[in-house]
Amino acid sequence: MIQTDIxxxxxxxxxxxxxxxxxxxxLKCHLVDSLxxxxxxxxxxxxxxxxxxxxxxxxxxxxxxxxxxxKQIEPFKPGFTLGERAEKLExxxxxxxxxxxxxxxxIYAPVVAIAGGLGCFxxxxxxxxxxxxxxxxxxxxxxxxxEKYRGKKVLVAGGGDSALDWSIILADIADEVALVHRRTSxxxxxxxxxxxxxxxxxxxxxxxxxxxxxxxxxxSVLKEIVIEEEGKENYNYQVDHFIPLFGLAPKLGPIADxxxxxxxxxxxxxxxxxxxxxxxxxxxxxxxxxxxxxxLILCGFHEGTLMIQSAFKHIYPDQKLSFKYTTVAGVNGFx
Amino acid sequence: xxxxxxxxTVVDREGIEHNLEAPTDMAMNMMEVCKSYELPVEGxxxxxxxxxxCHVYVLSDHELSEPSEDEENMLDQAxxxxxxxxxxxxxxxxxxxxxxxxxxxPVNGE
Ligand SMILES: Cc1cc2nc3c(=O)[nH]c(=O)nc-3n(C[C@H](O)[C@H](O)[C@H](O)COP(=O)(O)OP(=O)(O)OC[C@H]3O[C@@H](n4cnc5c(N)ncnc54)[C@H](O)[C@@H]3O)c2cc1C
Ligand code: FES
Numbered sequence: 001m002i003q004t005d006i007x008x009x010x011x012x013x014x015x016x017x018x019x020x021x022x023x024x025x026x027l028k029c030h031l032v033d034s035l036x037x038x039x040x041x042x043x044x045x046x047x048x049x050x051x052x053x054x055x056x057x058x059x060x061x062x063x064x065x066x067x068x069x070x071k072q073i074e075p076f077k078p079g080f081t082l083g084e085r086a087e088k089l090e091x092x093x094x095x096x097x098x099x100x101x102x103x104x105x106x107i108y109a110p111v112v113a114i115a116g117g118l119g120c121f122x123x124x125x126x127x128x129x130x131x132x133x134x135x136x137x138x139x140x141x142x143x144x145x146x147e148k149y150r151g152k153k154v155l156v157a158g159g160g161d162s163a164l165d166w167s168i169i170l171a172d173i174a175d176e177v178a179l180v181h182r183r184t185s186x187x188x189x190x191x192x193x194x195x196x197x198x199x200x201x202x203x204x205x206x207x208x209x210x211x212x213x214x215x216x217x218x219x220s221v222l223k224e225i226v227i228e229e230e231g232k233e234n235y236n237y238q239v240d241h242f243i244p245l246f247g248l249a250p251k252l253g254p255i256a257d258x259x260x261x262x263x264x265x266x267x268x269x270x271x272x273x274x275x276x277x278x279x280x281x282x283x284x285x286x287x288x289x290x291x292x293x294x295x296l297i298l299c300g301f302h303e304g305t306l307m308i309q310s311a312f313k314h315i316y317p318d319q320k321l322s323f324k325y326t327t328v329a330g331v332n333g334f335x
Numbered sequence: 336x337x338x339x340x341x342x343x344t345v346v347d348r349e350g351i352e353h354n355l356e357a358p359t360d361m362a363m364n365m366m367e368v369c370k371s372y373e374l375p376v377e378g379x380x381x382x383x384x385x386x387x388x389c390h391v392y393v394l395s396d397h398e399l400s401e402p403s404e405d406e407e408n409m410l411d412q413a414x415x416x417x418x419x420x421x422x423x424x425x426x427x428x429x430x431x432x433x434x435x436x437x438x439x440x441p442v443n444g445e
Contacts, residue, residue, distance in 0.1 A: 247412045
């Protein structure tokens with residue numbers, strides 16, 4: 001069990017910077033993110049792209065901005081729970097919040113700051129009608145243990161690094177591996193592409209290009225995949241497993257079920273302090289909405305800063321808060 | 336044709352046609368035009384060919400420039416991709432696309 005002052009859901013740039021502003025007021029933070037690394041969209045979507053509108057930086061790579069933010073908040077020793085999704089949020093009897101993650105981690109805090117951005121990054125699921133039914137009955141979006149596929153017939157779909165790399169690994173483990181891709185060229189690392197071509201030539205990977213999986217058949221488990229291939233009639237392909245690897249895309253996720261006012265996939269807030277309709281829960285960064293909202297990193301930093309002032313008063317209603325510049329007070333980290 | 340304004344048609348996911356005017360002198364693309372008319376296009380990545388939320392089918396026979404490698408790579412992560420699939424954000428609003436007709440590709444889970 002973890003206890004903290006401010007529980008931040010989302011370790012994107014806005015969640016990270018909020019740790020700094022909280023630290024200045026001696027409030028401790030704990031961050032939860034479903035991704036395995038901090039940085040949110042910056043690291044998941046565009047780590048190598050330059051950003052030009054961070055005040056004071058004529059240009060900075062998104063990944064470097066995350067690095068800098070992590071360095072900036074280091075003195076305040078934030079806790080991190082990464083690779084776990086914030087699932088359930090409940091009120092406790094002593095007016096705190098209890099968060100349970102997808103892996104059962106429990107975190108208590110008097111204030112929750114939702115900095116969830118565009119939502120949790122989740123695997124893109126092919127729009128095949130009955131695909132939900134076959135999840136864990138043959139359809140896997142992530143490979144946890146390749147041994148699961150030993151001696152099985154597997155069909156991987158996708159054209160990027162993970163589709164290529166897994167096809168290569170599974171070629172040694174599975175009984176049969178097929179790789180389905182919508183065109184003939186691949187975007188993965190040259191090395192992997194060559195290896196796949198080589199394995200295809202040796203008959204260890206059945207490479208099906210200009211094609212896509214369009215249907216799934218089976219009974220209680222997956223049995224075959226309907227393949228649509230250019231210049232052919234649709235045909236069925238016998239498999240035990242279908243592994244579609246099409247990258248990640250953000251989805252609002254469990255936050256939608258916490259009783260917050262939602263409008264167009266975003267949480268409505270009061271711009272006075274970015275509070276939501278539930279006292280003690282705030283929403284900052286891309287996840288919130290208000291008249292005039294702009295989804296910019298700079299705006300998220302501002303929101304986090306004002307929000308922390310209000311959060312302090314929520315936690316210590318009787319204490320006076322004196323405002324100090326960092327140039328005056330310096331940065332007094334935590335022991 | 337009015338100066339610097341072209342006509343494009345967007346067929347939405349309900350099959351309704353929207354006839355839109357788009358300026359050629361504002362460095363816009365089809366994703367942005369759709370958004371400015373409040374059509375249901377996310378444009379999550381802001382037009383950098385990094386999200387595929389602006390996936391469209393080109394229905395008219397305009398000769399568009401070939402998709403870049405980045406665009407093809409992103410289309411690899413989209414679904415319902417057809418031979419006339421393009422990312423709307425990579426279609427620049429210029430005179431050559433006057434009269435263009437595109438259809439919004441289905442969105443996952445809808
Ligand atoms: C290609 C691209 C270019 C951009 N360029 C710029 C630019 O030049 N300038 C600019 O200011 N902005 C730019 N942006 C926008 C900017 O990236 C966002 O405004 C910023 O990332 C928002 O930060 P955030 O912390 O609010 O959310 P995010 O960065 O989205 O982070 C949110 C985090 O919350 C996590 N999360 C969500 N729900 C849960 C849950 N239930 N449990 C656990 N974790 C959860 C997510 O996994 C994610 O890591 C760009 C965006 C993109 C995609
Ligand atoms: S807007 Fe993201 S790919 Fe076009």
